[in-house]
Amino acid sequence: MIHRHWFNLLAHLFTVVLLSVVAIGSILLMPFLFTEILLPEHLHLFLFLENTFFVFLWIYGFLVWIDYYFDVWIVTNERIVNIEQKGLFVRHISELNFSRIQDVTSTVEGIIPTILNFGDVFIQTAGEQERFTFRQVPDPLRIKDTVMRLAKGSLDTDLRNIAASLQSREA
Amino acid sequence: MKPIFGLLYTVLLFSYIATALFIVFHVIRYSLTTRTRFFGAVLFLSVLGVLLFTNALLFFSLPFDILVPNNYSL
Numbered sequence A: 001m002i003h004r005h006w007f008n009l010l011a012h013l014f015t016v017v018l019l020s021v022v023a024i025g026s027i028l029l030m031p032f033l034f035t036e037i038l039l040p041e042h043l044h045l046f047l048f049l050e051n052t053f054f055v056f057l058w059i060y061g062f063l064v065w066i067d068y069y070f071d072v073w074i075v076t077n078e079r080i081v082n083i084e085q086k087g088l089f090v091r092h093i094s095e096l097n098f099s100r101i102q103d104v105t106s107t108v109e110g111i112i113p114t115i116l117n118f119g120d121v122f123i124q125t126a127g128e129q130e131r132f133t134f135r136q137v138p139d140p141l142r143i144k145d146t147v148m149r150l151a152k153g154s155l156d157t158d159l160r161n162i163a164a165s166l167q168s169r170e171a
Numbered sequence B: 001m002k003p004i005f006g007l008l009y010t011v012l013l014f015s016y017i018a019t020a021l022f023i024v025f026h027v028i029r030y031s032l033t034t035r036t037r038f039f040g041a042v043l044f045l046s047v048l049g050v051l052l053f054t055n056a057l058l059f060f061s062l063p064f065d066i067l068v069p070n071n072y073s074l
Helices: A006-033 A040-069 A111-116 A140-170 B003-030 B034-060
Strands: A072-075 A079-086 A090-097 A101-107 A118-125 A131-138
Touching: A006 A040, A006 A111, A006 A131, A040 A079, A040 B003, A040 B034, A072 A140, A079 A131, A101 A140, A111 A118, A118 A140, A131 A140, B003 B034
Parallel strands: none
Antiparallel strands: A072 A079, A079 A090, A101 A118, A118 A131
């Protein structure tokens, strides 16, 4: 089971963390910058707005996590299953048998992906969906090798089965 | 309390609750392990529950008569 690299989640959660720091910073600094805010009516309004903002951040943070956690690739010894979650209302699930794999490519682009070793793996297939992509996955080279090994194993098994059936017909 | 603010707050609250329900549905329905399903839903709902409760308390303690003068007839 493969998820996107944790850095991908971190990059998306960075906005949430930054906005949280700004909100907490404003709670601490605003009374010093604007003393009128300490008046009871203003203080209630200020705290209400801050709280509403935190509710928004909490929900948004979880939406980011859902987008990350439910994007998953499952590699078995028979097929690859790609589950792709986009927001809350779009979910694609596709399967690919190893026998349909024609070519596998892995790419690592950029400074941070090179340092942390993550990138994309593209699988060229013979089916309707011509290209199957593992996006921003950790150790793409190892995944490429594993897929190639499993695809070769699947091909060998298919060839053995064909040879066995031919032999049984001849006999 | 001015009725318009009550109405706007109700819309805001319902939109938050609707989004939260969809998130909980996803966490429970699609989580890959029981542990993630349980901890994800409990963590999300407990923090959101506290935030929404304090949000409602703060909203109902807002002095609208002072914040919005009566000459603005909302």
